[in-house]
Amino acid sequence: MSIVAQMNGAPQRESKAARFRALLDSPELAFLCEAHNGLSARIVEEAGFPAVWASGLSMSAALGVRDNNEASWTQVLEVVEFMADATQIPIMLDGDTGYGNFNNMRRLVAKLESRGVAAVCIEDKLFPKTNSFISGAQQPLADIDEFCGKIKAGKEAQSDPAFSIVARIEALIAGWGLDEALRRAEAYHGAGADAVLIHSAKSTSEEVLAFLDAWAGRSPVVLVPTKYYTTPTHVFRDSRASMVIWANHLVRASISAMQRTAARIAADEHLLGVEDSLATVGEVFRLQGASELEQAERVYLPRGRRTRAVVLAASRGRELGALTETLPKAMLDVAGKPLMGHIAETYRRAGIKDLTVVRGFAKDKIDLPGLAFVDNDDYETNQELESFSRALDTGAGDCRVIVSYGDVLFRPYVLDMLSEQSADIAIAVDTNWKASRNRGPERRPDYVSCSLPNSREAYYADVWLAEMREAPTARIHGEWIGVAQFSAAGIEVVRTLVADWRAEDEAAVLGARMNDLFNRLVETGHGIKVVYTTGHWLDIDDIDDLVMAGSFV
Numbered sequence: 001m002s003i004v005a006q007m008n009g010a011p012q013r014e015s016k017a018a019r020f021r022a023l024l025d026s027p028e029l030a031f032l033c034e035a036h037n038g039l040s041a042r043i044v045e046e047a048g049f050p051a052v053w054a055s056g057l058s059m060s061a062a063l064g065v066r067d068n069n070e071a072s073w074t075q076v077l078e079v080v081e082f083m084a085d086a087t088q089i090p091i092m093l094d095g096d097t098g099y100g101n102f103n104n105m106r107r108l109v110a111k112l113e114s115r116g117v118a119a120v121c122i123e124d125k126l127f128p129k130t131n132s133f134i135s136g137a138q139q140p141l142a143d144i145d146e147f148c149g150k151i152k153a154g155k156e157a158q159s160d161p162a163f164s165i166v167a168r169i170e171a172l173i174a175g176w177g178l179d180e181a182l183r184r185a186e187a188y189h190g191a192g193a194d195a196v197l198i199h200s201a202k203s204t205s206e207e208v209l210a211f212l213d214a215w216a217g218r219s220p221v222v223l224v225p226t227k228y229y230t231t232p233t234h235v236f237r238d239s240r241a242s243m244v245i246w247a248n249h250l251v252r253a254s255i256s257a258m259q260r261t262a263a264r265i266a267a268d269e270h271l272l273g274v275e276d277s278l279a280t281v282g283e284v285f286r287l288q289g290a291s292e293l294e295q296a297e298r299v300y301l302p303r304g305r306r307t308r309a310v311v312l313a314a315s316r317g318r319e320l321g322a323l324t325e326t327l328p329k330a331m332l333d334v335a336g337k338p339l340m341g342h343i344a345e346t347y348r349r350a351g352i353k354d355l356t357v358v359r360g361f362a363k364d365k366i367d368l369p370g371l372a373f374v375d376n377d378d379y380e381t382n383q384e385l386e387s388f389s390r391a392l393d394t395g396a397g398d399c400r401v402i403v404s405y406g407d408v409l410f411r412p413y414v415l416d417m418l419s420e421q422s423a424d425i426a427i428a429v430d431t432n433w434k435a436s437r438n439r440g441p442e443r444r445p446d447y448v449s450c451s452l453p454n455s456r457e458a459y460y461a462d463v464w465l466a467e468m469r470e471a472p473t474a475r476i477h478g479e480w481i482g483v484a485q486f487s488a489a490g491i492e493v494v495r496t497l498v499a500d501w502r503a504e505d506e507a508a509v510l511g512a513r514m515n516d517l518f519n520r521l522v523e524t525g526h527g528i529k530v531v532y533t534t535g536h537w538l539d540i541d542d543i544d545d546l547v548m549a550g551s552f553v
Ligand code: SPV
Pocket: 055, 056, 057, 058, 094, 131, 132, 133, 224, 226, 247, 248
């Protein structure tokens, strides 16, 4: 069974061919609905039909060509393979005339079986065929013996004995009458056809009912009431038909819907007029089986290798005055695009696409595409740790998390250096900290003391955080650049620590910055690995920084 079909649930024990044959042979009337691609086949299955009719008319229409064998048989095979992959119910292909002689038919049957198709219906016309509803009366019919040879060759080519070949009789369409239809039915039945399909272009069902009556159940009979659609369904049941095919109704439904929608959008130059009448994008994803892929990713992608970035951008950035009157700092323009756009690009360049931004002040202004958002509406009364833990409450739980600030730019290699660390928590520390010593007081809590200062030895040793706070110059080894990495286990440690801390002193958690978290982690025995860097980051605290950011990016 294909990967795609597995998405629909447990595999069925009987083969699709066997299930189709059971429908044909059952005394119950079965209904097939047309589909023309993987999506419509899945819709047919979800509607509860036991099998799909892969209609030649609908598939050719969906491909934008005529129902005259303009699509090659291998192109049809491709379409029907998508349909078989997308469903677990059996499919009967409308195989036109078998795309050639007995030899083409043999090859067709073998290929259909290998692609999970349960049955094929062939019609006794000549290749290239024309749809039966276009001048049907003028269409030449196949020689009976030649068509019987085709049926025999197909039956002998099948490897699953349950694969079905349905012989479609066009004698009524061509105006040759009931006797000719019955003569052909007899011959095709004798050649091994598993059922006959009696087609008619009349608006009443009289001639197919006459056929059913005369045929008297010698083999299953399939009907296509496209033209005699007013006949009540119980009539087909009473006349012992085996199957009814609703042959083209989904492609016609989609044509009407597409025409209506396209015309309305073209006229309105806006989407509001159509949005409510359309399937949601979420529904498209559901039909595609998107959730199965998410689950599979959890099972098959290496744990911890998936990375999520959390960017803390809830505060306003008052120090920039009028510039952040209505715009959060993260959305200030740097070289023609918002600061947050540059940050997102840095992550994306490192292959990290799962980006969550914690918003607070003027949150609606942070609206860049491709970002997930978590809102910290109480940003005035809480601090960074609260933003971070709100982000951790969302998203997948089992991945690596990088946290950084919405006002810090850094080079992508910082992420590479962090990703090489096996420690559960790692931080990037700039040894060039003296350059920022004369700046405002807000960065001073991020000065760090480590187990080893940066040196040749430190390059080969593991360096651990001792504390992160303002300290006498002699004790400072660097400055945290505002980028930290947590493994999935590291995130669990943070979650537990924050929960315990909150239970003990909620106000302390609300007032805690990231450095408070790091210090508490160290105090409770959790090692924080230090990765030394030199420069290559920029914290935007004032107008000068903003100007510098332009050249940084
Ligand atoms: C089809 O659906 O392509 C058929 C049925 O062959 S009909 O169009 O009625 O001929």
